[in-house]
Amino acid sequence: MPETNANESRLLIKGATVLTMDPTLGDLTTGDILIVGDRISAVAAELSDPQAEVIDARGMIAIPGLIDTHMHAWQTPLKGLHGAGWTFDDYQSRVFYLREHFGVEDIHDATLAGSIEMLDAGVTGVLDFCHNVMSPQHAEAALRAHRGTGQRTLWAYGMLSTLDGSLQDDAWRLEHIREMRKETGDGGLLRIGMALASIERGSMDQITTEIGLARELGMQMTVHQNPAGQIRELHQAGLLGGDIVPAHSNAADNEELELIADCGGSISFTPECEFAGGRSMTVLNRAHRAGVASSLGIDTPARVPIDMFNAMRLTFMLMRSVEAVDEREAGRYPLTRRPGTPMVEPRHMLEYATVNGARAIGLGDDLGRLAPRQLADIVLINPEPYGVALGDPAAHVVLRTQPRDVDTVIVGGAVRKRDGKLTDLDRDDAGAATRRVRERIFADVESAPQGVHQ
Incomplete structure (x- = not known):
């Protein structure tokens, strides 16, 4: 002992x-x-x-404790703003564009509200993918909020500058993340990671620089991985590793999944947002069969509630549905247990949200x-x-x-x-923080959604 x-x-x-x-x-x-x-x-x-x-x-x-491996905590006050039937383009034009309206205190209050709600719901650990780092002060405000709540956090410093990748102003981000890494170190409840710029929006030179710095500093990384072929591209460039957690990867083919499994990697799936957005969900089963250490996230509170139990439940249902389709198409229905059919069980989902989540945030041994x-x-x-x-x-x-x-x-x-x-946090404080953010950001927007000031 x-x-x-x-x-x-x-x-x-x-x-x-x-x-x-x-x-x-x-x-x-x-x-x-x-x-x-x-x-x-x-x-x-x-x-x-x-x-x-x-x-x-x-x-x-x-x-x-449950671990959410893909959360945008800064979007907590925007809950409900992302309609259930919206497309990804709707999200970019109606939700994500609001990040330029978020001031330093908005980032603090939004992160505070999200972290309190997560802890209340049994989410003890989170990979907070913060792609709203508009200044060093924004980053420091987010860290201040996480320190105040005491949630175990891998806070991923967002390297995305603009949605279209036209403004490549990463130099100050790279310098600032180096400073913050020195301040936080390796131990404690709060650690610094890096949220890489989206590969399709930046150059491979930019991604290579970011990954190089993260590995120099010993930081975990995550990246939005949406288009097909990007995992293979990272592998061919010698950049793919178990320290990078792709989020989504719905279009990944089986070879790419095997590449992730071979390097001991994880994918963070966000089934509620992905499924509602019309994405293919067969990747869940294919990743499971390939031996990928799948983990789960909520993604954006603007669209779905902070409820990892529901994320586990939906993932299980989706995976069983895909298995049933496969069996029917092969002429083997109703479902029966047979060799070579790794039928998922609820316990696998709990493993995704605990054991695999710990691996994804770099704490798999502890x-x-x-x-x-x-x-x-x-x-x-x-x-x-x-x-x-x-x-x-x-x-x-x-x-x-x-x-x-x-x-x-x-x-x-x-x-x-x-x-x-x-015991030492207040739900009312989370609600008040959400109201403060809405009052401030929608004051700068011509048509605020109904009810945001209530």
């Missing part, structure tokens, strides 16, 4: 159904979790520690499982008053749980939510 300091906090979770997501430990029908400092010290059927504060988790389900020496990011789900579903508890988490069922949230050993209430 790791050495512990006598002055470190000690917390003992008692009597939960523990889904460790650890292949050695498996599930515990009834189990305890001992946390010392910011890490899990022990997981077993019965533990005791007279010095520890006790959380009575009888009847609850303990899971690793996060995503409930096991000794792991960082203590834990969510307790309370199925009452209606009761837990029969069968696999992982199926209850994925298919039946909603954010309102999140009873307790622990990040790095600190209790952030307990008995259904945030």
